[in-house]
Amino acid sequence: MEQTKSFxxxxxxxxxxxxIIxxxxxxxxxxxKVKSIRKRFVTDLAKTIINNEEIHLGFVYGKIEGKENLKRKILNKEAVSSILEAVKFYAHNLEFKISANIEETEDEESNQNLLKFIPLDGQQRLxxxxxxxxxxxxxxxxxxxxxxxxxxxYSNRKSSxxxxxxxxxxxxxDxxxxxxxKNAEINIKELITNSSFFLKKWSKDSTVSGxxxxxxxxxxAFDSDFDYSKINVKELPFTFDFMDLDSLNQTDDLYVKMNSRGKQLSDYEHFKSWLQEYHxxxxDNVWMESFWKKLDTVWLNYFWRNIDSDFSALDDFxxxxxxxxxxxxxxxxxxEIPFEKLRESYNLIRNTEVYDNQKISYIPLEKYxxxxxxxxxxxxxxFLFxxxxxxxIEQTFDSLIYLEQNDRIKEFELPNIVCNPFIENLLSDFFLKSNLFTPTLWHSVFYYSFIIFINDRNQNEFTxxxxxxxxxxTRNIIYNTYIQSPENFNSALKQINNIEHLKFQINDALLNNKVENVFFENSQFEEEKIKIVLINEEGWKEQIQLLENHSYLYGQINFVLEFAKDESGDYSLVDFIRYGSAVMNLYSKEIRQNAEKILERFLLCEDFYLPNYKSDYIFCSGSLGGLRTKNENWRMFFKGSKINALKEVIDKLEDNQITPQLLTNYISDYLESSNLKKSNWKYLFLKFPQAISYCKETAxxxxxxNDIRLLKGFPIFAYHSELRSYCLFLEFKDKSATKDNRISPAKFSPFTKFWYFKDKNTDGHPGVYFEGFSHNNRNYKxxxxxxxxxxxxxxxxxxxxxxxxxxADVSLENLSFVFDSNFKHYFKSVPFDKIENELDIxxxxxxxVSQ
Structure with missing residues (x-):
């Protein structure tokens, strides 16, 4: 039973x-961190005493032991009293006078008969x-x-x-x-540690030191002239909500769990006490009391039930x-608040996405x-609170509990909207999972847009x-806009707030141009208008949602809508389904991340589709990555002038089931039928997918x-290779050759080494080399x-x-090489298709020469 008691x-x-536990x-x-908390807490306690105010210090709960002994003692006392009364009566009849009273001793032994309170929460405050x-x-x-x-x-250590x-x-x-x-200048700590009863070994006890x-x-915390004699310790105004857990008839398992919650010093408990004092x-005292009660019971219990961590992490979550x-x-x-003034609060609060109690920043309360x-x-x-x-906060907690009842997320038919690839967990689970301890900026903005709608569920307009x-x-505009910095986060939330008043009729507001956009991606707004109209037509809603929820498209499907236009500019559902299905298959993980680069080569059969990026061209990465990765890869193609190459090549597939094997066969057939010269860059990329793989950033x-460089990254001034020579290396490379052994194929004996070399800058000239031939103790290359x-x-x-x-003691002049006296090497130009024959010669x- 819970009671309010003073200390x-x-x-x-x-x-x-x-x-001990x-x-x-x-x-x-x-x-x-603790010094700051201690100073604030002690200052508040002293202020309460000085100003003769009351202060409530929250819950204290634990086990009360010795109740049975106390009952036994009371019963024994009553029995002895009855016996004494009988003896007195008997003596009186015999005209004897007996004076006998029961007095309890006040020694330490009698103290042991008192009830014992074992705190499981509140030890620090007590x-x-x-x-x-x-x-x-x-x-x-x-x-x-x-x-x-x-x-x-303290029973947890003998020294304490x-x-x-x-x-x-x-x-x-005394x-x-x-x-x-005698010495008023000495402080209390020095006074005790210098006393005769203080043992040096106690200094090693962290509890004693504390x-x-x-x-x-x-x-x-008290002035030197403070009059302590006016204080009566019995009347000090420090109160707790005191709970005896034994009265709840719970098992010892509950005590262990509740105790484990308090293993770490709780920032939350200090924050809560401070906030209660502030407010x-x-x-509105009635509302405030209700708020504190729900904070300590209903809302806390909700988190207790739903976090995916142990009880010790409850307060952190x-x-x-x-x-x-x-x-x-x-x-x-x-x-009105300049964001620079909010930046520190942002950094302190959003300091770790995955739960790790060692990384959670302590926030001095004055920072709020x-x-x-x-x-x-x-x-x-x-004031932030x-x-x-x-x-x-109250509305939001109430909404969480409302959503938990009757599994309302499913009742609202949200799984097709609040789902992969946007989020992996239930939206209501944000902030409850270790990997979503502090959700990403995108997730957090989307969560806010969800909460402000659910918080108004009692409005007549709610449907x-x-x-x-x-x-x-909001999902589509949020996840397709860069929200990667504190400033982005601030702008995104303000934009959501700006359009909040339109939330119940957002579709009509968009179509009637009532939605002013000052932050999110404008092109996404225009795309949403088109989809709103189509979704109201039969059959479109399911198909649009299916395509939007593709892991790579991520809600941005305007190019497929363009494919689906007929000659009159109207949208054809049949064509949308056909092109949408093809696009989903082509950009499936199986094809998009195929080691043989079949998607890139398949599109290259149709056209040089590579988007221009800075000074380079990119094949486009098949990695999902984040929004930036998408926007700087395939989405550049989707939005670029070459996008019709995708439509035309899909048309050529003639509704065949798109599989890796189908694309592989298509590429092989193209190579056989196209009559491309073997020196043609397109032929080489199609024949050697490793040349594409070499480009780690696909650039x-x-x-x-005739001058095409394969870049590891983007800067040309970094070391890189050249297309034709690298493909020559791939064609001639020995199967057992590695970067370490660089074995040359036997057909190129007397050379024993064969590998490619890189160069940098636009005037660099990468290529391949043979080594391992020696003559007269000289090694040749x-x-x-x-x-x-x-x-x-x-x-x-x-x-x-x-x-x-x-x-130059080995001459190749008889092979039409020319000797360059400046560089002291033999030089020769060989047509592309004659290189293998020339190497044999x-x-x-x-x-x-070597014989």
Whole structure:
């Protein structure tokens, strides 16, 4: 049963015993985070005493032991009393006078007969309050009965237990008072640690050290001339909601679970107490009391049921959600606050997406006040958890519980809208899962758009269809707009807030141009208008949703709509289904990420489809990636001038089932029938998919028909390869060759090494080389590069030394090589289709030389 009790009520009636399972006293730690919390908490406690105010410190719950012993004691006492009364009566009849009364002893042994309170939540606050009461008593506060001094024990460590015992010893207290009277400058910590009863080994006990730090903080919270004698410890106004869990008839499993929640120092508990203190003067006290009650019960229980972590993480998840709701509400609804003033709050609150309690930033509570100077040089102040913000938080928690009932997400028929590829979890599960502890910026904005609609579910205009329309629209504009920075997040939320008043009739508002867009992707707005009209026609809704939910298209399907236009400009559902089905298959993972680059080569059969990107062309990456990855790859093609190549090549498939094998056969047939020259860049890309794979970012630099570079990244000044020479390498490469051994095919003996080499910058000239031929203790190299201006290879043969040390003692002049006296190498140009024959001749000549 829950009761409101003062700390004195608890400590005088019970022996408070911190159990072994509890951690050390943490409010006395010396980390920056704890120091800040301690200073604020102690200041509030001292202020309450000085101003003679009341302060409520939340829930304290635990087990009460010794009830049976107390009942037995009371029964025994009553039995003894009855016996004494009978003896008195008998003696009186014999004219004897007996005087006998039952008196309870007040020694330590009798204390053991008191009820024992084992706190499972509230240990830290109870310890702090006990130290505060001890300090006030030590300084001269009134206390009619001092038994409470010995009613506090730490059982989790012997040194903590013995320290507490010595601290309350009457002789030790008197000794400490006398020493301080002699030296008023010495602080309480030094006073205790320098006393004769203090053992050095206690300094290694973190609980003892923490208690000493707390006493020091308590001492500093009062002025040196503060009159402690006017305080009566019994009347101090510190209250708790006190709960005996035994009265709930729960098993010990519950105690372990509830205790595990309190294993880490809870930022949330400090925040809640501070927030309650801040709002204690709120005009609407009835609403405020209801808010705190639901915060501690219904809403907390909802999180307890739904987080996918253990109980120790409950406060982290709960507090994180509250902070994020307040932040989103603030960003959406406040245009006057300069964002730079909100940036720090943003960074502190949104600091980890995946749950990790070691990465959660501690937020000094004063940071929730945002201050700025406006254009009129007036100082402004906004509190992140003001009454409006709390009401939004209340509405949102109530909405979560409403959605949980009767599985309303499915009842609202949202799975076709709130689904993969946009989100993997239920929308109502955001902020509840470890991998969605703080959802991405896109997810968070979409979540906000969902919540503001559900929060108004009691409005007459609320309909399930309206919800579906709103979510489909906001989903498409949110996930197809860059929201990758704090500024983007701020702008997106403000834009959602700007159109919130239209949410119940968003489709009509769009069609009537009532929706002003100042942030989201404009082209998506125009696409949504087209789809709104079509969705109202029979058969279109399901097909549009199916295509929108494709993992790569992600709600952006305008190019398929264009394919579906007939000659009169009207949209054909039959064509939309045909092209949409083909596009979904072509951009399935199986084809889009095929190692043989069949999608890229398939499209290349039709046209040079590669979009221009900066100074380069890109084949387009098949990776899903994020929005930027999509926008800088296939979406450039979808929106580009070459998009009809896709339509035309789909038409050529003639409704055949699109499979990797179909595309492979199509490419092979094209190579056989096209009569492309083997030197043609298109032929080479089609024949050698590895040339496309070489380009990690799918980029090539096409300076001319004869000068095509394969780029690892985008900058041309980085090392890269050249198309024809790299394909020559692929054609001749030995199957067992690796980057480490670089084995040359046997047919090119006496060379033993064969590999490609890279170069950089536009004037660089990458190629391939042969090595491993030696003559007269000199090693020779044959380099092969493709000409930048003609369809021919350039061959260079030389002794592998610096130019000034080269000796041309192997001549290839009889093979029509020309000796360049400047570079001391032999040079020859060979037509593209003659290179293999030329290499055979050179190898034969060198074998003759080596014999």
């Amino acid at each position: 004195y009520d608890i400590v005088s009636k019970y022996i408070i015993e911190v159990p 509890q951690r050390e006293y943490a409010q006395g730690r010396n980390t920056e 310890t702090t309050l006990y130290l505060l009461y001890w300090y006030l008593y030590f300084k001269g506060a009134k206390s009619k009965n001092n038994d409470w001094l010995s009613h506090f024990k 237990l013995s320290f507490c015992k010595e601290l309350v010893n009457a002789e030790n207290i 000794s400490l008072r006398k020493k301080q009277k 208690m000493l730090e707390m006493l020091l903080s308590i001492e500093s 204690k003067e709120t005009e 709960f507090y994180n959600y509250i902070k994020n709701l307040a932040l989103m509400y603030c960003l959406a609804n406040n245009k 006040f945002i201050k700025w100077i406006d254009n009129e040089n007036k100082e402004n102040n906004y 003001n009454a409006d913000s709390l009401k939004f 399930v269809t309206g919800l579906q329309n709103w979510l489909r629209f 090539i630099r096409k300076e001319s028909e 044959l380099e092969i590069r493709y000409s930048k201006t003609k369809e021919e290879f350039e061959l260079l043969f030389f002794h592998k030394e610096e130019i000034e040390n080269r000796v 050179i190898c034969l000549e060198l074998k003759t």
